[in-house]
């Protein structure tokens with residue numbers, strides 16, 4: 001099979017031969033840091049602005065300009081290191097030299113043989129552990145858009161480069177080749193993403209390119225100790241692409257080997273639409289990057305106090321966050337609820353659930369609203385005030401809003417980025433009883449049923465149900481049962 | 497050059513309202529118009545901007561505000577220093593038409609001190625050369641003898657000062673590019689400690705070696721220029737975090753231990769060596785204790801330099817790819833456009849060094865060349881440190897000969913590279929060094945005596961330089 005030929009369908013793996021092969025995967029995850037400014041200049045680090053508006057002499061690589069390292073990027077890199085149990089070391093920057101139009105200096109400033117974070121591991125929810133080789137700082141490139149003739153690289157009429165992304169800080173997290181399946185690769189990437197979001201280092205938005213994954217994939221016969229020849233798969237911009245690409249690439253390599261061929265070490269591009277990997281360049285044409293230490297920067301050696309501050313400032317990590325939600329659910333939880341916990345934590349929505357439960361709502365209800373309604377638009381949901389969500393859950397829990405009403409109100413809160421759920425409910429005509437009008441209705445019902453009231457006042461609690469029923473009848477079911485009971489008790493105590 | 501034309505004297509007269517900055521700048525512009533056609537010191541004369549700046553200085557003085565220590569002083573800038581809105585070409589075709597959107601830190605500081613920028617001076621393309629003949633625009637001639645080169649790469653700045661167009665100019669020194677032309681043209685040339693002057697806005701040749709410094713008519717002016725342009729700059733990570741040194745020029749040389757460095761005297765032309773020994777005698781006469789010292793490691797410096805500097809240059813010059821600014825020659829695809837642009841835009845010496853440097857960094861050669869060069873550099877620093885345990889300053893020649901003739905060495909790159917043999921060690925070590933005119937050679941051309949000091953010892957260096965200057969008169 002030639003390098004450029006399409007991989008066979010995944011179904012090739014099904015059959016007796018497939019079980020003889022083991023997939024080996026190592027991932028390189030590029031994480032854009034959520035800093036205010038770029039890695040080496042004061043330009044805003046901001047996604048989606050007009051092209052070439054967040055640029056200056058430094059990030060455009062103009063002659064004479066010099067880089068100055070962003071402290072916040074170092075801080076976030078150390079947080080990532082702490083979350084991955086890595087060791088922070090004195091580090092240096094190198095130049096990685098190669099020509100590409102979206103790289104303004106025609107070299108990338110990156111850490112090379114002395115990265116800031118060395119070693120570490122990530123424990124996955126399935127109980128497996130993936131080793132971390134390193135997590136180092138480097139600058140992002142600009143973004144090239146090929147124009148004309150369908151926008152394909154080789155047939156484009158011309159290209160436009162947007163340098164807004166040039167110089168955005170990245171941390172590249174390199175795993176050990178400890179991953180053994182497409183599913184595990186996906187789990188690792190999802191867990192890493194959740195960790196990065198939890199540390200405050202990343203917004204985790206794969207769809208905006210904040211997280212980009214390259215996969216090194218090889219296969220070997222089960223029981224074989226040596227690794228097979230690997231291929232690096234680029235352009236994996238979703239968890240789904242990652243899993244599909246690993247699966248297809250492993251199947252392609254198995255097919256090559258079973259046909260008596262040899263896997264060629266090369267870089268391959270994942271074609272999402274065609275569902276296959278395509279050869280980009282082989283090792284023989286690999287670049288010689290001519291690394292040497294960046295003379296415009298000085299070595300980086302964060303002192304112990306700074307390292308400790310960075311480590312102390314990371315928030316709760318996903319494993320702890322899952323544990324927290326599971327504890328709120330208690331022992332009676334269902335498997336479906338455990339899945340909801342996983343997805344809510346992966347999406348960084350678990351703080352909403354915790355806020356709602358703290359405010360008195362039951363955990364299962366808050367979890368359902370978070371994993372269904374908030375998860376429908378995670379980006380928008382993350383801008384919502386947790387207190388707003390908590391208040392909404394309370395209205396639903398107390399019966400003041402029906403489930404349908406609560407969903408409608410929540411959708412509006414998410415869209416507005418916050419607000420008072422009761423006010424939104426009123427504006428939608430879902431109005432609950434106010435305390436005053438409830439008191440009025442109770443008074444009216446008491447007056448109309450003097451005998452029953454005498455018995456209730458004398459201590460016959462069974463009559464509470466009668467009065468609640470009467471109040472519900474008058475209000476058309478809008479009153480909150482608990483509020484009615486409280487009002488009745490209050491009246492009785494006042495009389496006594 | 498008389499002291500009446502020194503920057504110090506001009507600034508004093510402007511501050512005292514004895515002279516108008518506007519008149520001073522007109523005088524400089526007139527001298528350039530009259531004399532620079534033959535010399536070719538300037539690539540760009542910014543007459544209108546200079547007049548406006550001079551008027552602003554005069555207004556400030558009239559309003560009772562002090563424009564600063566360089567009030568109304570005309571200054572020329574080597575054309576590798578970025579000047580906002582003013583052409584900055586590094587004497588290369590590849591930067592045709594480029595006008596930086598920003599000022600180099602040294603330019604900002606000069607303006608803030610009241611200096612008037614009169615223009616940009618010629619140089620070897622991207623500062624690669626020792627004669628200014630590698631300028632893609634035109635060569636510069638030596639004002640002392642127009643058949644001779646002014647040295648390089650800051651040849652335009654040295655010629656502009658020597659010709660009396662301006663009292664002070666800025667150059668850059670990667671392997672001797674300030675001191676060598678200063679020696680050839682008979683001016684003072686100071687390479688400060690690496691990190692003492694911000695490189696922000698200096699178009700990089702070899703980043704770990706480049707340093708901006710003044711070429712001046714007097715030692716006192718060099719000291720003033722250093723005070724103005726020096727000091728910490730947060731925009732340059734390699735800038736030393738301390739204020740500019742404040743030299744005490746009248747400190748003299750009494751009690752100073754001066755090492756006459758054999759490696760910086762023995763191999764040079766006899767007439768140059770004779771003047772250097774006379775300089776040693778002058779320092780001794782002023783109370784210095786002069787002894788001969790030997791630092792054999794200095795003999796390795798030129799080879800190490802010609803690995804390290806081109807290696808860094810090959811990376812620094814990659815950005816001239818036709819994509820964003822300067823020259824663009826179209827091609828069928830991006831790679832072809834890159835190649836066409838760089839082929840047309842760079843001169844032969846720049847191409848030679850890019851190839852040398854690319855080779856020195858390549859897989860399989862890195863250890864033998866680049867890494868080896870770095871080891872030599874470490875050894876040279878250690879050797880200097882040892883020498884400075886016994887002496888306060890080192891003395892030697894700046895150049896192996898007086899100014900050579902135009903065309904004499906253009907076809908022999910090795911002979912040209914040897915012009916830097918006495919100056920390169922200070923760049924590798926990051927130490928300050930100064931060239932002071934001291935007598936003439938057999939051909940009547942100026943000889944430069946070079947003083948070298950440990951890092952940040954500019955005050956000591958300048959005090960001794962002032963002693964030599966006085967003795968040379």
Ligand SMILES: [Zn+2]
Nearest residue numbers: 041043056059
């Ligand atoms: Zn910028």
